[in-house]
Structures are given as structure tokens and as C-alpha cells.
Amino acid sequence: MKRFIDKTAGRWTRHLFFILVRSYYALFYNVSVSGKHLLGAQPGTLILATHVSRHDGPLIAAMLYSTARVRPTVHWDEYHNKAQWFPMYVSGAIPMSSPKTWDPTRRKARKQFTLDVIGKVLRNDNSVLLFPAGHIRRQPEEIIAPALSGARDIIAAHPDQPVMLLHIDGLGPFQNATYDKFWSFIGRQKGRRHVQITLTPVTDLDPSQDLATFNADLERRLNAV
Template sequence: MNGMKRFVDATLGRVLRHFFFVCLRTYFGLFYNISISNKHLLQDMPGGLILATHVTRLDGPMVASMLYPTRRVLPAVHYNEYYHPAQFLVLAPSGCIPLSSPKSWPAEKRAERKEWAQDKLNDTIQSGKIVLLFPGGQAKRQAHEIILPHFSGAYETLRANPGCPVAILRIQGLSKYDKSIRDLFWSFIGIHKGRRHVNITIARLEDGLDTSLPLDAFNADLEERFNAPPHWPAA
């Protein structure tokens, strides 16, 4: 069964991923001017975890499609988004990993689902792939990234995979709280706002993150890294 899944993923799945890549890159290229700093750091990354700020629902598709020519990245997405009828046929072939579960489920069923999702994350990392995880859990609703003290996704994943390579990814320019910088891409048809500039920066953490800390202290350390002063490339 696993062999058949790998075969389908390497054939039909690969064709679909390339198709979605072309569609997404075209869309983002039309409406956003995106720059990515240090994506070359992922080329020799032997699997691992990218921890990213969460700005909007576009984050996962944008990052995955922009990095696809460099390295395939598998976003972890919320259960409701993964199984949404309008998104499932895109997210499933792309290898996205569904997290969380409906609050209406019984506690025992939710616990089983959480264990399944964590095993899926661990297996993906240990197979040499790169997982994109948003520790904040939801798109930010304030100027700064907030990771609630009880959110344990990044913490538990790193504790289960000691020595796992880690990278921090920050998205600037996409949120309504960021400075809006635009070009004149659409000015030829009378639209003067143009494309919005988005800056994605990647930094490898050579020493990783300290999982010997309590969960709340770990989240506070990660939150501080996310909220460091923004840096825009020189013009």
C-alpha cells in the first residue's frame, strides 16, 4: 500500500504539483512583488523544520510555491482548511499535513487525531523532507506575532526529533500591520496601487532551539525571534 502511494505521488502527484506551482506563481506574480532572502540555505538542508510567522491564509501556498524551484516544502495546515471542498484537491497532492481537529469531536478522538498528526510530522521530517510549520497557530490579529504559552506544535516536534535542522522564516509586507510598499505594475491600465511588495527572509539556526526549556519559555523565545526588527533589502 505504501509503495503504491509513493508511486502515485511520484507520477500523478508530481504532475499536479507542477501544475499548481505554475498557477500559484502566476497569481502571486501578478498581484505581489515577492523577494526571498537566503533561500539557498535550504538546498543542502537534510530535511528539517521551517518555523514561520503567520500573517494571512496566503502564507502556506505563497511560501511553498516561491520555494518550490529551490526545495519542496510541505506546509502543515489547519484541519478545516485541508478538508475544505475548495482546497482539498490542491492541498492533498501538494503533500500538506492536516493539523488539529474539530472542537465538536469527543476529547478521546481529538487526542487520537493529535497523536496521528504528530506522528505524520515526525515521519515526514525523518524521511528527509522539510515541513513548514506556523507555531502561532493562526494568522496574527495584531502588529506582533503572538505564540500562546500552551501552543506546543513546534516544541513537541523538535523534542521528538533531536538534532532536527531548524530555520526561521519571516514574512514582511503582507499583513495590514506592515508598511505597504507598491510598484506601478498595473499603472498601464489605470490602476495606480500596483503590486504589493512582500519580503520573505530565511535564517538557519545552527544551534537549534532549546527544548530543555519549559513550553511557555520556549514559545516566548521563539516569539522574540519572530518579532525582531524587520529588515528590508537595500534598494
């Protein structure tokens, strides 16, 4: 029954959200996407993205919607926030982590359950979006906390699934802001902000490395210009 609802009412609701969100970004942002065709050619991709602003999740989902269904991963607390649970549920967001108040056994079981869900999503040719740093940048560069193991765990558990890096430029507070004159006819000085999204395949991330080394390698790639 749940699958039937997702393919009917859920699908139409996602289309409506897509139209609304895409229209908003078309009006206020000039977004270009490079490498989107590569994503379309390799279904079931793990997308590892930089996290520069609160717009990242909906912007990426809207820009890639017509190419592939992208299931975002979000922190447990955000997913279960009453104010945003419904859109996250409709978009198929996958909650990561678990409350720290849980005992270690329960948290371990929850982590394995999440990995299994992600594996099923990838094998069903849907893509999964993950922000390895876990939060919006509070500094110019991407920093992955040493204890965050999501990216390495997923790649290790599903080594045959393709992986892509996604860089966002021109959107975050630490990035250069360039505007066109789209709104100049009503006297507004700033028009749409230019944003560049770049998707790049990566085949040599090694999950057999210790976590600190793996995170340092991934961090370097996410900060590469």
C-alpha cells in the first residue's frame, strides 16, 4: 500500500513541489548545472555534495528532478521536525544518525537499518544525496568532522554503485556573489544570483582507509576548485 501511494499521490505531490521550487529558483537564481547528463547515464548514484547554504537540498533536488530521482539524506532531528516532516517524507528523505540518548546497541542497529535502506534505494536506480560534512559551512572551506563516517560506510557497503562529487559555487556566504539584471525593470539593483552546480564522477575513493585518512581525502576533493 505504501508503495502504491508513493507512485500515485506521492508522485503528483512531488511534481507539484518541483514546479513550485523550480519556479522560485528560476525567478531569483540563475542556475547552471554541469555534468547532469552523466548522472542520467548512471542510475543509482551516491552524490557527495558540498554544503554551502540552507538552499542546497531543495536546489539540488529541483535542478536534478527531471534527470534522476534524488533521495536526500538528512539528520534525524531535521527529519522529525514537525515543521518540515511532510515535505521531507514526500521527497523520500532518508534520516541519518539517531538520538544520542539511545543506548549504543540501538544506535548501531539504527545505523545498519539506514545503510540497508540506502542500499535498496541505490539498487532501485534512485540516487542518494549526502552532505559529508553534515552541516552548512561555518567557514570558507568544507570541513568533515573526524567522527563522521557516512560516506565511507555507504561506499564500503555498496562498492559497485557509482559515486559523484557535487560542487556548488556562487551560493554560500563565503562564495563570490554575481548577479544579472533580471529585476532591473522594477528598479531592483540586484537581479538573480548566479549559481553553478558541477557533477563529477569519482572512482578512486578508498573506503578501506582508516576514517581520518578517508575523510581528509574526501575533504580535499570537495574543496578542490
